[in-house]
Amino acid sequence: ILNVEQSPQSLHVQEGDSTNFTCSFPSSNFYALHWYRWETAKSPEALFVMTLNGDEKKKGRISATLNTKEGYSYLYIKGSQPEDSATYLCASTPMDSSYKLIFGSGTRLLVRP
């Protein structure tokens, strides 16, 4: 993998469903993995920054895991609510370009009431 890839591109779920999506990144050139929540016309909001293999972070109903050896991270949302509707972006900081984030194209989540 040369770039950061996210899947699925979009996701529609019912209120109360739990859901998860994937971020894949180059494992051979990795320093940190960032997750952002982004509503259109608002600032992308930082959710998590993870650096260690096996890291797991949680914020309310949202959690994320990190596997640096195989180059992926999962974001989980438990009991989705309509206010969780947003685009979820992940970004990798490469080891050799440590000042910048390489973003995926995002997963757009729509939670139906």
Add this chain to the structure above:
Amino acid sequence: DTAVSQTPKYLVTQMGNDKSIKCEQNLGHDTMYWYKQDSKKFLKIMFSYNNKELIINETVPNRFSPKSPDKAHLNLHINSLELGDSAVYFCASSPGTFSGNTIYFGEGSWLTVV
């Protein structure tokens, strides 16, 4: 109070014009960035400044010139605007250049060149 604020939020201008987008952060951060959301919706870094010094300059046309009068401000000036410059431009800041720092973004400036 908005942590990272950028103005204007919307800008429509004609080809060939010169325009600026201003950015200010009140977080006391040392590092500021400009990102561009490209046509495929990816956010891509353009520039980064640390304590007013340029540390990243991605392959951006030299019609784009960032200016940092102090570490709380990073303005983006664009000369001779082209149709392809139409995009959303995001300013951001972080406490320093450490890769594990959280980066805080502004709300974006929607530039349309006609």
